[in-house]
Amino acid sequence: PFKRLADYLPPAFSIESTDLTFELDPVNTVVTAELQIRRLDSKVVELCLQGQQLELLSVQYKGHLLSADDYQLDDKSLRLTVQDDRFSLVIKTRLQPQANTALEGLYYANNTFCTQCEAEGFQRITYYLDRPDVLSLFSSSLIADPQQYPFLLSNGNKVEQRELTDGRRLVRWQDPFPKPCYLFALVAGDFDTLSSEYQTASGRTVQLEFYVEKGQGSKASFALESLKRAMRWDEERFGLEYDLERYMVVAVDFFNMGAMENKGLNVFNSKYVLVSEASATDKDFFNVESIIGHEYFHNWTGNRVTCRDWFQLSLKEGLTVFRDQEFSRDMGSATVNRIDAVQVIRTAQFAEDASPMAHPIRPEQVMEMNNFYTVTVYDKGAEVIRMLHTLLGEAGFQAGMRLYFQRHDGQAVTCDDFVQAMQDANQQDLTAFRRWYQQSGTPVLSVKRSYDADRRQLTLTLQQKTPPTADQAQKQPLVLPIRYQLLGSKRSSSELFVMTSAQASLTFDNVEATALPVVLEDFSAPVRLQHDYSDAELLRIATEASNGFARWDALQSCWLGWLQQAVAKGESYELPEGLFDFYQQLLHQPLTDLALTAELLKVPDYAVFAENFSPIPVDAILDAITDFRRQLSQRLAGAWLHCYQQQRQTTPDYHETNVGQRALKNRCLEFLALLPECNKTVLEQQYRNANTMTDQLAALKAAQQGGYPGFHTLMEDFGKAWQHDVLVLDKWFGLHASNPDPAVFAQIEALCQHDKFSWQNPNRVRAVFHAFTMLNPGQFHRLDGRGYALLTDTVIQLDGINPQVAARLVTPLLSWKRFDTERQSLLRAALERLADRAGISDDVFEKVSKALAS
Numbered sequence: 051p052f053k054r055l056a057d058y059l060p061p062a063f064s065i066e067s068t069d070l071t072f073e074l075d076p077v078n079t080v081v082t083a084e085l086q087i088r089r090l091d092s093k094v095v096e097l098c099l100q101g102q103q104l105e106l107l108s109v110q111y112k113g114h115l116l117s118a119d120d121y122q123l124d125d126k127s128l129r130l131t132v133q134d135d136r137f138s139l140v141i142k143t144r145l146q147p148q149a150n151t152a153l154e155g156l157y158y159a160n161n162t163f164c165t166q167c168e169a170e171g172f173q174r175i176t177y178y179l180d181r182p183d184v185l186s187l188f189s190s191s192l193i194a195d196p197q198q199y200p201f202l203l204s205n206g207n208k209v210e211q212r213e214l215t216d217g218r219r220l221v222r223w224q225d226p227f228p229k230p231c232y233l234f235a236l237v238a239g240d241f242d243t244l245s246s247e248y249q250t251a252s253g254r255t256v257q258l259e260f261y262v263e264k265g266q267g268s269k270a271s272f273a274l275e276s277l278k279r280a281m282r283w284d285e286e287r288f289g290l291e292y293d294l295e296r297y298m299v300v301a302v303d304f305f306n307m308g309a310m311e312n313k314g315l316n317v318f319n320s321k322y323v324l325v326s327e328a329s330a331t332d333k334d335f336f337n338v339e340s341i342i343g344h345e346y347f348h349n350w351t352g353n354r355v356t357c358r359d360w361f362q363l364s365l366k367e368g369l370t371v372f373r374d375q376e377f378s379r380d381m382g383s384a385t386v387n388r389i390d391a392v393q394v395i396r397t398a399q400f401a402e403d404a405s406p407m408a409h410p411i412r413p414e415q416v417m418e419m420n421n422f423y424t425v426t427v428y429d430k431g432a433e434v435i436r437m438l439h440t441l442l443g444e445a446g447f448q449a450g451m452r453l454y455f456q457r458h459d460g461q462a463v464t465c466d467d468f469v470q471a472m473q474d475a476n477q478q479d480l481t482a483f484r485r486w487y488q489q490s491g492t493p494v495l496s497v498k499r500s501y502d503a504d505r506r507q508l509t510l511t512l513q514q515k516t517p518p519t520a521d522q523a524q525k526q527p528l529v530l531p532i533r534y535q536l537l538g539s540k541r542s543s544s545e546l547f548v549m550t551s552a553q554a555s556l557t558f559d560n561v562e563a564t565a566l567p568v569v570l571e572d573f574s575a576p577v578r579l580q581h582d583y584s585d586a587e588l589l590r591i592a593t594e595a596s597n598g599f600a601r602w603d604a605l606q607s608c609w610l611g612w613l614q615q616a617v618a619k620g621e622s623y624e625l626p627e628g629l630f631d632f633y634q635q636l637l638h639q640p641l642t643d644l645a646l647t648a649e650l651l652k653v654p655d656y657a658v659f660a661e662n663f664s665p666i667p668v669d670a671i672l673d674a675i676t677d678f679r680r681q682l683s684q685r686l687a688g689a690w691l692h693c694y695q696q697q698r699q700t701t702p703d704y705h706e707t708n709v710g711q712r713a714l715k716n717r718c719l720e721f722l723a724l725l726p727e728c729n730k731t732v733l734e735q736q737y738r739n740a741n742t743m744t745d746q747l748a749a750l751k752a753a754q755q756g757g758y759p760g761f762h763t764l765m766e767d768f769g770k771a772w773q774h775d776v777l778v779l780d781k782w783f784g785l786h787a788s789n790p791d792p793a794v795f796a797q798i799e800a801l802c803q804h805d806k807f808s809w810q811n812p813n814r815v816r817a818v819f820h821a822f823t824m825l826n827p828g829q830f831h832r833l834d835g836r837g838y839a840l841l842t843d844t845v846i847q848l849d850g851i852n853p854q855v856a857a858r859l860v861t862p863l864l865s866w867k868r869f870d871t872e873r874q875s876l877l878r879a880a881l882e883r884l885a886d887r888a889g890i891s892d893d894v895f896e897k898v899s900k901a902l903a904s
């Protein structure tokens with residue numbers, strides 16, 4: 051059942067044009083697809099179109115109706131013999147959008163018709179060459195009852211609208227840009243709209259239109275403004291302009307992912323469009339801006355130049371994540387942005403590399419493509435692009451981008467084509483660099499120092515080694531751009547060393563014994579760094595380095611060291627005085643970047659620590675974190691309160707300074723909540739007087755983590771107050787499910803009965819179960835197996851409804867080998883229970899079977 055990159059063959063047919071007519075009805079939608087097809091290879095006589103979950107009504111070949119023995123039909127394809135080099139096909143299919151709970155293809159939920167075609171959802175609409183290297187000119191006619199569905203939207207330009215004699219309305223759309231079918235979209239429903247205009251750099255006017263749930267219009271204005279910022283930014287930084295007259299964004303409640311870049315008609319999960327200070331956190335605002343940017347940037351990196359096949363997914367996703375990260379960096383705290391991106395790599399991506407699902411950013415074999423929209427393809431993919439940027443510099447990188455578009459605009463290409471453009475534009479040989487595309491796993495980079503006092507010479511010896519992964523035993527050295535700085539020397543600026551082999555050394559002449567190299571600034575390569583720095587040296591970097599990221603990173607190393615000692619000792623480890631001094635100082639005199647200050651004052655989360663162990667000592671890590679937090683709260687009680695009070699008044703709007711202030715204030719609150727003598731007043735006050743959702747939620751979170759007895763009363767109040775807003779209720783669901791109390795099991799059962807909970811809605815399901823599995827490690831990893839059993843039951847229940855979401859949820863069960871023997875056998879049993887289910891989806895099966903084989 052695997053598809054392989056090595057088996058790629060170019061298509062034997064092209065579909066010059068695709069004209070679709072939809073007669074929309076929730077239980078009986080008829081789709082007529084009129085395809086103009088050209089045979090590219092005249093030796094090929096069979097045309098095989100993919101199709102799934104379709105009822106075929108009729109097929110016409112060159113205007114002649116075919117009978118059932120003129121073609122072969124099975125549950126995956128429609129095959130016919132063709133003699134002509136050019137011919138038309140008219141295919142009628144019947145769909146049941148309302149029964150489509152997988153939310154792939156055309157579905158109907160919340161009184162809205164909506165499509166999601168990437169990766170292979172278009173074949174659930176009609177029989178087609180559902181592959182990204184078949185580019186076609188699309189037009190579509192949508193027919194529906196105008197009372198119920200006043201807005202009928204699709205890609206491109208609206209070319210016709212008329213009322214039919216039966217009272218239905220027809221709206222016709224034409225997309226002037228050829229595109230693969232995964233970028234097709236239609237939406238029909240009733241919405242609030244918000245629109246505006248944008249003047250491109252070259253002076254064209256673009257209509258911007260947002261379509262959101264009735265009554266929510268005002269919550270879309272931040273997204274609209276974000277879109278304008280993204281459009282301007284892409285013109286200024288990349289010289290790229292929008293190419294259609296109209297850019298539409300629709301927000302829907304039922305959506306499997308974050309958003310989708312369909313040409314001219316983005317579809318978004320409403321969570322990433324609708325925000326207001328009262329109902330959304332600063333993090334939500336950040337996500338809206340970044341995802342709006344991401345989908346917009348896809349218009350060039352993804353749509354104008356698309357992927358040849360799905361193994362090349364990182365071609366568009368890695369590059370577009372890189373672009374959205376650069377955009378976000380320019381919109382807020384650059385340092386904290388980098389910290390957040392690095393945390394994703396160090397926790398989720400390193401964990402994926404160490405799991406049975408390990409794969410290179412360009413995977414080589416796939417059972418279900420939807421399983422490969424991963425943190426490896428997206429985020430590690432973005433790190434690989436970032437390394438190219440580091441190696442070539444901004445000017446060289448932009449020259450490469452220009453050549454890439456010059457060569458490939460309008461084409462479906464490979465990751466190799468991209469690197470080749472970078473290579474040719476810079477006359478640099480990137481052969482060795484390309485290994486990043488084929489090698490999975492996380493390199494370990496170790497750094498050793500030696501100082502020759504007579505010669506006043508410091509030598510750094512670097513070694514890289516990538517341990518084997520589940521998918522690949524042999525590893526080769528990679529090209530690692532290493533940014534470094536030497537503290538306490540004249541050369542204090544940041545420099546670049548490019549490591550190309552397994553070993554290398556760097557020497558510094560004429561330096562003091564106290565000179566301290568800061569290696570891997572800004573996480574210039576996605577590797578695990580090993581070094582032998584002392585606490586004192588790390589704390590020195592944390593205080594003296596000019597690079598904010600390096601300061602934070604040195605502190606991360608400290609934390610990891612202290613935690614390892616605590617785990618080894620099996621009892622309380624006393625944090626060093628140097629840390630208390632450093633924190634005291636920060637709390638009395640925060641850095642200008644308040645958000646960075648808040649990051650520096652954080653004890654890393656469970657996930658950050660866990661990633662550094664095998665087997666993972668779950669309980670010891672949790673105990674040590676609790677103990678660290680207790681020590682900090684008690685020793686610095688006065689300082690937390692002082693800083694908290696300094697930052698208490700904040701203006702609600704989402705602006706860098708306010709965001710930083712809130713982050714710092716709420717960090718202090720977290721520690722104050724651990725102090726019984728003051729938590730009640732502070733928590734209750736902040737909860738009651740909050741002028742933003744950020745502050746209110748922070749109060750609840752702190753109350754939960756601090757074990758505050760009034761927590762449940764506050765939760766009740768919050769749940770009542772936000773009954774009407776499902777996006778806020780999701781936060782409430784999540785807080786319940788992440789409660790470290792054993793009562794969480796009864797609580798989750800109650801949540802699943804809540805009248806706003808729905809197994810059909812991915813946001814609701816994720817709100818509860820993502821929180822439970824990822825933010826409640828103590829209960830999820832219980833030694834009686836209750837947590838694993840709950841997740842297994844949930845995956846089974848969900849798999850019958852929405853396999854894609856079920857397969858995402860199953861991830862925490864896969865890495866069973868990383869735990870102690872007791873948990874291993876519990877997890878193994880859970881995986882076996884899933885693998886043995888009759889009718890399990892390919893999505894879940896691919897992951898579970900890999901895990902069991904590991």
Ligand code: ARG
Nearest residue numbers: 168169307309310311420423
């Ligand atoms: N291309 C979309 C984005 O990155 C995500 C689509 C995910 N689709 C899927 N089937 N997993 O914005």
Ligand code: ZN
Nearest residue numbers: 344348367370
């Ligand atoms: Zn994307």
